[in-house]
Amino acid sequence: MTIDHGIKTIGIIGSGQMGGGIAQIGAVHGFKTIIYDLSDNALTKCKTLHEKLLARAVQKERMTQNEAAAALANITYASNIEALDPSDIVIEAVVENADIKKQIFADLATRFTGNQILATNTSSISITDIATSVGDAADRFIGMHFFNPVPVMKLVEVINGLATSQETTDRVLALSTAMGKVAVPANDRAGFVSNRILMPMINEAFYAWMEGVAEPEHIDQIMTLGMAHPMGPLRLADFIGLDTCQHIMEVMAEGLNNPRYLACPLLKQLVTAGRLGNKTGQGVFDYPQK
Numbered sequence: 001m002t003i004d005h006g007i008k009t010i011g012i013i014g015s016g017q018m019g020g021g022i023a024q025i026g027a028v029h030g031f032k033t034i035i036y037d038l039s040d041n042a043l044t045k046c047k048t049l050h051e052k053l054l055a056r057a058v059q060k061e062r063m064t065q066n067e068a069a070a071a072l073a074n075i076t077y078a079s080n081i082e083a084l085d086p087s088d089i090v091i092e093a094v095v096e097n098a099d100i101k102k103q104i105f106a107d108l109a110t111r112f113t114g115n116q117i118l119a120t121n122t123s124s125i126s127i128t129d130i131a132t133s134v135g136d137a138a139d140r141f142i143g144m145h146f147f148n149p150v151p152v153m154k155l156v157e158v159i160n161g162l163a164t165s166q167e168t169t170d171r172v173l174a175l176s177t178a179m180g181k182v183a184v185p186a187n188d189r190a191g192f193v194s195n196r197i198l199m200p201m202i203n204e205a206f207y208a209w210m211e212g213v214a215e216p217e218h219i220d221q222i223m224t225l226g227m228a229h230p231m232g233p234l235r236l237a238d239f240i241g242l243d244t245c246q247h248i249m250e251v252m253a254e255g256l257n258n259p260r261y262l263a264c265p266l267l268k269q270l271v272t273a274g275r276l277g278n279k280t281g282q283g284v285f286d287y288p289q290k
């Protein structure tokens, strides 16, 4: 049986890599997409990236010029939050900070009092915890965890909070499919499934480096060539952001109440030094700024 998700317009909060990617795939799959960010500069960067990626898709003959133009026309870039009003779902993709997310959702719950869905793209913070900020709307609150780069990665990890209704879950599973993704459910435990397994592997790669088991490039080579991973764990950590990796480990150590999830001292040291990965030009490896 096909579930009618009833969604025509997708609102997104945050125009960074994740929010921008979600907006792009929504627009490409025919949804009206409104992307809201406080920063005009961030919105301009996001729009430029959309234009570039869609032009590349045309060049690679993955879509026609008309389809790319239609996708771009589906996206509204807005720095006023009222622009989100027509949304049937709002997906939040801002910084991984529970207090900031709760503030955002407390406000959204007063703006969206119908049957709109409120979703967070958090990578590890408890859905049940963030849902405490939305009061009676907790049944319409859910986790939609996308993966970077969003236009390439097929998965959306869908996480119910304790109060999420079956209707909300069914609509989000159907919406994810309509956005061209494969939705897979996971339960609301710190790190869900993806980061519960990925982050300890990345953390272990830092321990292997710290203990001199091998050089960073050799650790990565062993995992790419031996395990067919598209990127080695250390390059992937740079890609995700070392601060994000450390933060997710900390959320898991606290949320799962288990010291085995503590971040490796070498990972923490690089973060302290401001070596956060691709975004700062240096992490485990160097990334000369273009």
Ligand code: 3HC
Pocket (backbone or CB within 6 Å): 053, 056, 060, 122, 123, 146, 147, 148, 149, 150, 151, 152, 153, 195, 230, 231, 236, 240, 244
């Ligand atoms: N946006 C859109 N498309 C992108 C992109 C981006 N940011 N980056 C790469 N691509 C596309 C390219 O356009 C290219 O498509 P094409 O061949 O059709 O033109 C395709 O991806 C391959 O790119 P490249 O040839 O430039 O490079 P690679 O073959 O090395 O692939 C990669 C790059 C897709 C990033 C690949 O290395 C990969 O899959 N890495 C692993 C990524 C991963 O594990 N992501 C999950 C991170 S964890 C996460 O997000 C969860 C969070 O909670 C931490």
